[in-house]
Amino acid sequence: MxxxxxxxxxxxxxxxxxxxxxxxxxxxxxxxxxxxxxxxxxxxxxxxxxxxxxxxxxxxxxxxxxxxxxxxxxxxxxxxxxxxxxxxxxxxxxxxxxxxxxxxxxxxxGLPLNKSCNVLESPSLASKASSDPTILKWMGISLVVFPAFMITLVLAIFFFIRWRRLRLEAKFLFDLMSEAKELEIDGKKGSNLKVYRVSCIMLATNNFSSQNKLGEGGFGPVYKGMLPDGQEVAVKRLSGRSKQGLLEFKNELIVVAKLQHTNLVRLLGFCIQGKEKILVYEYMPNKSLDTYIFDESKRMLFDWSKCFNIISEIAQGLLYLHKYSRLKIIHRDLKASNILLDTNMNPKISDFGMAKIFTTTGSVANTNRIAGTRGYMAPEYAIGGLFSDKSDVFSFGVLVLEIISGYRSNNNIFYNDQPLHLIGYAWQLWKEDVAMELMNPTLSVSYCQDQVLKCINLALLCVEHNPIDRPTMPVVISMLTSEGVTLPMPKQPAFSIERKIDVDNPSGINQADNCTINNVTMTEMHPR
The missing domain is CATH 3.80.10.10 (Ribonuclease Inhibitor)
Incomplete structure (x- = not known):
């Protein structure tokens, strides 16, 4: 109706x-x-x-x-x-x-009428008050004492909150230094992290100038900086409006500091001073992968060889996280905007604020807080909060399909007059034995058909609905590097069902489920 x-x-x-x-x-x-x-x-x-x-x-x-x-x-x-x-x-x-x-x-x-519901005006009461000096006296005392009491209470609450925040920050710093005891902080023990002062960071970024701003994510704004020794850096500044906080800051600092791999962004140091929480990374001059693969003019810079190299190196970075780093790490937010490109267009995985560390015995965990990006999240994680290394494998499969096609994972792709997400579209083409139609036209001059089909096949295996059916990253690397090996046939992947679109609602969005105040749309879930 x-x-x-x-x-x-x-x-x-x-x-x-x-x-x-x-x-x-x-x-x-x-x-x-x-x-x-x-x-x-x-x-x-x-x-x-x-x-x-x-x-x-x-x-x-x-x-x-x-x-x-x-x-x-x-x-x-x-x-x-x-x-x-x-x-x-x-x-x-x-x-x-x-x-x-x-x-x-x-x-x-009540509000917004500006009429209090607690004070009932009564002519008889006013008349009685005016005729009784005692009532007038106590009313006068109340008018003085009550505001003074409220001001004192507000100030007490303010100073208590401030004291508690400073105490929590001090405890955070102590815990951080305790957890980072294996790291080298300013030359002491570990892996060569530097502690920067706010004044140094402000000088490097020209006082956080808007001209130095590279972008903004869930953590906060990112600025380009130039250290006194001439080294270019990327400065991530925790925003006061960020939904992430000290926990994610500490998580990213502790996790990334222990990682050393050519396909992971390198953390140089950090700054914790007053309200400022800052991470300092090596600078990636070519920004993120999404600025290229989703832009038809910039895609021309990528031939198939470069695309295949990017796919392979991202896989190597994930393999290191899952198997060869000192701690098994699940990224949980692998996506095109979190793949940065260095001077030679080599990819580096970044943004570890949502990453989770596993012990050597653990492989699956559950969380009540679903953090990630819709379109890249595996079904068992998006629906039930279960995540494992197979969750990252799913995200990797989506990313491979995006690199090959140039389509965003959440965009509608009309095929036979039916709107599909990228996974569903790739699956339909695969079923009909026309998978090469998924390839972006900009690759038509340089592509190798066997490699393209292998990558599409591999991507569909990575986005299988059941995590048990998805390959692990060592198997993914083997499939990418082995010549003449026949890959298994994929099953119907997750999120591949076609979506019906209402004539009255061509966007395909269910207004009842996605509406907010004044029908402003909202991204989900716990967007980064």
Whole structure:
């Protein structure tokens, strides 16, 4: 059902409770009638409703507080009725509704009407107070003491929070240094990390100038810097608005400092001073892989040999993380924007804020916090929070398909008039024995058909639905480097079902599941 408009129909009686059964309705207009009674609680069942207008009636009673659970609501009015009590709590979408949504209801109180619900004006009480000097005296004392008490309480809370934050930061630094005891910090023990001062970083980045800004991720902004010795660096600065925090900062510092591989970005040092939390990396002049493979003009810089080399070297980096580093590490956020390119266009895996360390005995873990990028996450991780090295293998398979095709993993690709994600599109072409159609036209001059088909076959094996069916990274390397070896035939991969698109909703997005305040779309999950 789309919507109901019964405005200006001289309707009387009340709004039926059965209105809550119309759960697929997105608009309801009952304004300018003679409706009485209260607003039924069942209206809160209309989870897909975007517009609700009950103005200019004779409705009475309170506004049901559960209306705040109508998450898709973007237009709301109960003006000019006889409603009383408190307005709905100003959270979620109700923050956007102003005073005109409630006008004409003199007994309503609360925000945004600026009428307190705690103080009831009473003429008799005012008369009594004015005639009783004792009441006037205590009212005067209260007007002085209560604000002073509140100011003292607020200051006490402020200083307690500040003290606690400084204490937590001090504990964080102590824990960080304890966990980093195997690292060399300013020449002491380990792997040669340098501790920088904020003044040095500010000088290197020209006071975090916008002209030096390279980009911004979930961690915060990244700046290009020039150290006093002339070395170019990339400076990652933890943003105050970042959803990541000290835990991810410490995680990335401890993890990356222990990694040494030609296909991993090298951490040079860090800075922890006051509010500043900064990581200093080697500078990658050619930015990230996504700036090339998804841009038709820049893709011309990549022939098939370069694409195959990038695929192979990313695989080598993952192999090191999973098998040959001192600790088994699951990246959990492998994607094109986290593959940086050096001067010679060699790929280096970056951004280890979401990485997880396994002991030598562990291989699978579970998390309640799903962190990653939609389109690259394996189904068992996206749905159930289970992750392992096979989760990274899935992301690698998606990345290989992106490099070959030039399509983003989440984009709609229309094939036989049906919209498909990249995995589904590759699977359809494979089933129909026309897999070479997946290859981007810019590679048509330089490609090697056997290698392209091998990489598509390998990618489809990596995105199998069942993690047991996916190859490990040592097997992936073997498949990439072995000549004349026949690869196993892939099964239907995860997320390969075709998606139906509504005529009224060509974007394919389910508004009920993805709406926010005023229908602003939202990226998921815990975007980086």
């Amino acid at each position: 789309s919507g109901i408009d019964l405005s200006c129909n001289q309707l009387s009686d009340g709004i039926p409770h059965t209105i809550g059964n119309l759960t697929r309705m997105y608009a309801l207009n009952l304004s300018h009638n003679n409706l009485g009674g209260s607003i039924p609680m069942t209206i809160s069942n209309l989870q897909q409703i975007e517009s609700l207008d009950l103005s200019y009636n004779n409705l009475n009673g309170e506004i049901p507080p559960k209306l705040v659970e109508l998450y898709c609501l973007s237009t709301f009015s109960v003006a000019y009725n006889n409603l009383s009590g408190q307005t709905p709590e100003r959270t979620k979408q109700f923050v956007t509704f102003e005073e005109d949504s409630y006008d004409g209801n003199p007994l309503l109180c």
